[in-house]
Amino acid sequence: MPHIDMPTTMPAPGVVQDALGIARHAPSVWNRQPWQWRFDTKGLHLYADPERMSGVRDPLGRLTILSCGVALHHGLVALLGQSWDGAVQRFPRGISDTLVATVRLAPRYMTSPRDMAMFLAIEQRRTETRPLAAPAHDHAVFAALRATAENHGVGITILDDRGAYLVAPSARLPVRTERLGHWGMDPDYSAIAVLTTHHDTPRDWLRAGEALSEALLVATSHGLATCPVVDLPDRAGIASEAQRCARGPGPGSGAGNHAQAVLRIGVRRYPALPRTNRRAVQDLLQCR
Numbered sequence: 001m002p003h004i005d006m007p008t009t010m011p012a013p014g015v016v017q018d019a020l021g022i023a024r025h026a027p028s029v030w031n032r033q034p035w036q037w038r039f040d041t042k043g044l045h046l047y048a049d050p051e052r053m054s055g056v057r058d059p060l061g062r063l064t065i066l067s068c069g070v071a072l073h074h075g076l077v078a079l080l081g082q083s084w085d086g087a088v089q090r091f092p093r094g095i096s097d098t099l100v101a102t103v104r105l106a107p108r109y110m111t112s113p114r115d116m117a118m119f120l121a122i123e124q125r126r127t128e129t130r131p132l133a134a135p136a137h138d139h140a141v142f143a144a145l146r147a148t149a150e151n152h153g154v155g156i157t158i159l160d161d162r163g164a165y166l167v168a169p170s171a172r173l174p175v176r177t178e179r180l181g182h183w184g185m186d187p188d189y190s191a192i193a194v195l196t197t198h199h200d201t202p203r204d205w206l207r208a209g210e211a212l213s214e215a216l217l218v219a220t221s222h223g224l225a226t227c228p229v230v231d232l233p234d235r236a237g238i239a240s241e242a243q244r245c246a247r248g249p250g251p252g253s254g255a256g257n258h259a260q261a262v263l264r265i266g267v268r269r270y271p272a273l274p275r276t277n278r279r280a281v282q283d284l285l286q287c288r
């Protein structure tokens, strides 16, 4: 009889290390990576690490938790790429605890082409702060982004031109600058997506981070460049512009009252930037 290795219900620590070695490329506010993973017999746990945000104005912890949401989603995608499925419990000890999520893992026998495309996009994605050309085939991408946001209970609205002009200065975006006139390079025609939630609790921030991560990977898998912005001085004004656009005929999945992130999406005009540094996996994961 040939020997068949049956999968156990928990991955070996090496599998988790490999997955998080890929997921560590998750973007975060100012690349602070304010999180810590722990792996034990109960599963994989993600903790917020606000100390890594020192010097960043984040009085409520919103930027920290948003970044943790991005890390969580990248972790799940990387585990799927290693054929492990994660069931997530968010804030299992309540929203004021640093334990942001616990992930229970189970083997997954089939990885879908979409999962694989997202997995590969982790490697390809970079934040692109330079001007972008308008996305081609935007309807397909926007439909994919809408589906993404709905997965997480988050609104995503692509602003129309008027919205883009209004939001760009308040989100400090270098867009539509041929009219704003202080960007010395090519004009920028990126699409601007606004992620909104109906409430503004740590749970909403976490889901918005997960949705942002998925939107980044979806856009990357469509060959597009992206730049997330969350340091938004006028969140209410941006949300109301998203709501106006969501009511119109353009693409949008309904917008909430709370803007969580703005995302520039477009076609890269310059060679891709080199990858930015990350912590080693040994620094961000403890196995027990």
Ligand SMILES: Cc1cc2nc3c(=O)[nH]c(=O)nc-3n(C[C@H](O)[C@H](O)[C@H](O)COP(=O)(O)O)c2cc1C
Pocket: 025, 026, 027, 028, 029, 030, 031, 066, 067, 070, 125, 126, 127, 128, 129, 212, 228, 229, 230, 231, 261, 275, 276
């Ligand atoms: C939630 C979030 C918010 C961000 N906000 C900003 C921002 O306000 N301004 C900016 O220039 N970059 C912003 N970034 C991009 C990060 O600075 C960038 O992800 C990080 O430096 C790592 O670089 P990489 O994305 O190329 O890997 C943000 C990224 C994330 C995930």
